[in-house]
Amino acid sequence: NYYPWGYDSDNGPDQWHKNYPFAKGRHQSPIEINNKEVHYDSSLLPWFASYDPGAAKTILNNGKTCRVVFDDSFDRSVLRGGPLPGVYRLRQLHFHWGSSDDHGSEHVVNGVRYAGELHLLHWNPKYSNYLDAKRRTDGIAVLAIFLQVGETPKAEMKRILEEINAIKTKGKNAPFPNFDPSILFPKSHDYWTYHGSVTTPPCEECVTWIILREPIIVSSDQMAKLRSLSKNAENEPDHPLVDNWRPTQPRYFRMVSASFL
Ligand SMILES: NS(=O)(=O)/N=C1/NCCS1
Numbered sequence: 001n002y003y004p005w006g007y008d009s010d011n012g013p014d015q016w017h018k019n020y021p022f023a024k025g026r027h028q029s030p031i032e033i034n035n036k037e038v039h040y041d042s043s044l045l046p047w048f049a050s051y052d053p054g055a056a057k058t059i060l061n062n063g064k065t066c067r068v069v070f071d072d073s074f075d076r077s078v079l080r081g082g083p084l085p086g087v088y089r090l091r092q093l094h095f096h097w098g099s100s101d102d103h104g105s106e107h108v109v110n111g112v113r114y115a116g117e118l119h120l121l122h123w124n125p126k127y128s129n130y131l132d133a134k135r136r137t138d139g140i141a142v143l144a145i146f147l148q149v150g151e152t153p154k155a156e157m158k159r160i161l162e163e164i165n166a167i168k169t170k171g172k173n174a175p176f177p178n179f180d181p182s183i184l185f186p187k188s189h190d191y192w193t194y195h196g197s198v199t200t201p202p203c204e205e206c207v208t209w210i211i212l213r214e215p216i217i218v219s220s221d222q223m224a225k226l227r228s229l230s231k232n233a234e235n236e237p238d239h240p241l242v243d244n245w246r247p248t249q250p251r252y253f254r255m256v257s258a259s260f261l
């Protein structure tokens with residue numbers, strides 16, 4: 001009897017490997033990033049995002065996260081440079097967050113858990129489609145940005161959070177036109193990079209991670225807004241959509257490179 005994966009004790013990260021064997025691999029994500037183990041790589045190039053606001057389509061609640069999807073039928077919104085061998089097409093962005101402001105991110109930096117983590121998922125168009133790209137070690141690039149709670153929130157987050165009321169329950173979606181996610185980026189483009197996996201089942205090891213050092217500031221109210229989402233459908237008992245983050249996984253013999261000293 002099929003029981004969907006999730007983040008609860010009976011279907012959460014510790015159980016995923018039963019249906020998704022990749023979850024016990026040697027290149028899993030997220031991981032702990034510790035300064036003393038990071039390797040500064042002066043040859044790392046800057047990364048560039050060239051996003052077309054017209055590519056933004058829809059915002060949805062899939063019961064696991066809040067996701068904005070983009071038209072990825074051609075090289076319309078792309079990420080390039082950094083550790084990437086070519087352009088990667090923006091397909092969607094989504095968030096991970098906690099049940100309170102003191103945790104919620106997936107990656108952990110020198111023991112610091114942030115309130116949340118924004119992921120912009122891109123795929124390598126040298127492969128015929130996204131699903132094919134997910135089967136390749138160089139198939140996916142995720143740009144990760146930490147959400148830190150502070151007093152002067154980033155105004156640009158408002159647009160996404162204003163839509164939350166329209167997608168309260170699982171399966172709800174709303175049009176989300178004219179949105180360039182690069183307005184969410186912090187000032188500094190400094191990043192860490194390593195090779196890992198998608199952090200949700202099937203946990204394929206296909207991701208070049210680009211994790212920005214500088215978090216973006218959100219307000220506690222904005223985090224509360226994300227936590228007001230429900231993981232259930234409209235006509236089901238209400239369960240808040242919170243703590244949709246995977247714990248850190250063993251790094252094994254992977255190098256984490258830094259673009260900055
Ligand atoms: N959180 S993540 O970006 O690594 N995982 C994903 N799974 C399918 C689309 S994105």
Ligand SMILES: [Zn+2]
Pocket residue numbers: 094095096119199
């Ligand atoms: Zn994610």
